[in-house]
Amino acid sequence: MDKNIYRLYNKISTKIQGLPAEAESISELPIDQIPSLKKAYDKLQDPLTEFLKNSNVNWIIHDFAPYWLPRVATLLGINLVFFSTFNVTSFVSMGPPSALLGDLQQRPEDFKAVPENLCNIAMKLHETVNYQQI
Structure with missing residues (x-):
């Protein structure tokens, strides 16, 4: 090695509080x-x-x-x-990084409206509930 x-x-191999020791990727959390x-x-x-x-x-x-x-x-x-496992639709509906840093979409309900950026795609409420955690 x-x-x-x-x-x-x-330096990084110690157990991290709040995370299962066996988890190797975000998909396992x-x-x-x-x-x-x-x-x-x-x-x-x-x-x-x-x-x-x-x-x-x-x-x-x-x-x-x-x-x-x-x-x-x-x-x-x-x-x-x-690299991302999110699909293109997710990125387009979230908007550019500048929009993510702003306060346009703070609540799951905010994602139901058609974004003001470059497309007319809107997400359903059940599709946005977990975005706040990510």
Whole structure:
């Protein structure tokens, strides 16, 4: 095992409170445990940044949880690929990142209306209930 990967693994391999030890991906977590996963990702920022500084990494494939990773990768000149299990309809209905950071869609009911962005797709209430947890 690469010595940098080994050091990173030793820093992050401890059990994280609120998450089952056997869970290996977000799909194995109930929706109410996703906030704990996001907190765990936030704790990775410093050790992962240090790892990336001392490694010869060209690309990173990432998902929604490490929101800070694009900034870190850009500063270090590392290319990024965003991976998501959400379908295109979900992304279009949520709007651009600037809309997500604003206060347009705060409640599940807000997603029932046709978005003001580029499409005329609206979600049903039952489709939006868990978005707040993510």
